[in-house]
Amino acid sequence: MQKEILKTLNQIEAQHNVKILYACESGSRAWGFPSPDSDYDVRYLYIRPVEAYLKLFPERDVIEGPIDEIKDFVGWDLQKALKLLMKGNAPLIEWVRSPIVYKDNPWLRENLIKLFNEQSDFNTLYRGYFGLAKNNFKAYLTGESVKPKKYLHVLRSVLACEWIKQKKTIPPVLFKEVYEGLLVPGTPFYSEFQELLKIKAEEKERTTGDHFVAVDKFINEFFSESKGPLLSSKEPVNVDEYDKFFLECLRREN
Structure with missing residues (x-):
């Protein structure tokens, strides 16, 4: 299954002109209580070329599919992910700490959690x-x-x-x-x-x-x-640090 998932991730990159930075399992398999017929919920974060973020009409910040009876793929643009991280999005924080990883990026995982812990209202x-x-x-x-x-x-x-x-x-x-x-x-x-x-x-x-x-x-x-x-309680979020992190990711990946 690992090979099939990686093959599909490569196809998504080519089809949508994105770079997948990190991919993992979400849902019951990651939580440790799958059913005999549980599917594979593959979730990933991706980034586009710099010029894609400068368009008057940007691309969608979500890629959905392919979906079949066994596998379900959903990806979020890193820009969307950072906006949700500021709001304490629980699924995203679980993704970057998932015990089942298909495409790893330790630097990204560690720094996303660090960013949330240091700059957001817990x-x-x-x-x-x-x-x-x-x-x-x-x-x-x-x-x-x-x-x-x-x-x-x-x-x-x-x-x-x-x-x-x-x-x-x-x-x-x-x-x-x-x-x-x-x-x-x-x-x-x-x-x-x-x-x-x-x-x-x-x-x-x-x-x-x-x-x-x-x-x-x-x-x-x-x-x-x-x-x-x-x-x-609502503590202020340091948006500038999130901006800096996004720009650093663009520099690293383009």
Whole structure:
């Protein structure tokens, strides 16, 4: 699969006249809990030639596809990625820390995280995960039957918020490292949580079932807690440093 993915990345570069700087796995495979039929969610960052950023009508800053039953490719222009990084975009920060890398760029990975840690409001990352948790909860966990996959998507974001609140650091991408660092075994919630992980690992992606009472209680309690400072504080972002970094990348890659 690695060879197929790299071949497609090379084809994307040629077709769109871009240079792919970094490519990784996102989603359940990167988080460490794929289903037997999980696809490959390939995500990448790319940069265009300098003149492309000087046009009156710039190219789109996203490249989507190809997509088939097994693989799903999506790429972001580095300029778009930097704008989202300023806002604490959780998926992007996970991409550059993914344990499954198809095309590595250690300099880029390390400096993107350094830029975020030094120049942005760290609470934006909390707000990003909180928004993911709330949106997924409303979309997938309010019906009579639910998918274990969606439960885990919500719990990932909820526990990422708890990690940020308690440890004041970026949460690990591997879900096991997050929950083992936060949860207490032996509780009703932990028992149901382990059952969810088991179902996710053994059943297909579209499997549905009944609600998990203790898990629902855990999630509802999270949303009902007061999070005023974490959700409302907004420190200024040093945009100049992001500009400098983008220009440095242009110089390095052109």
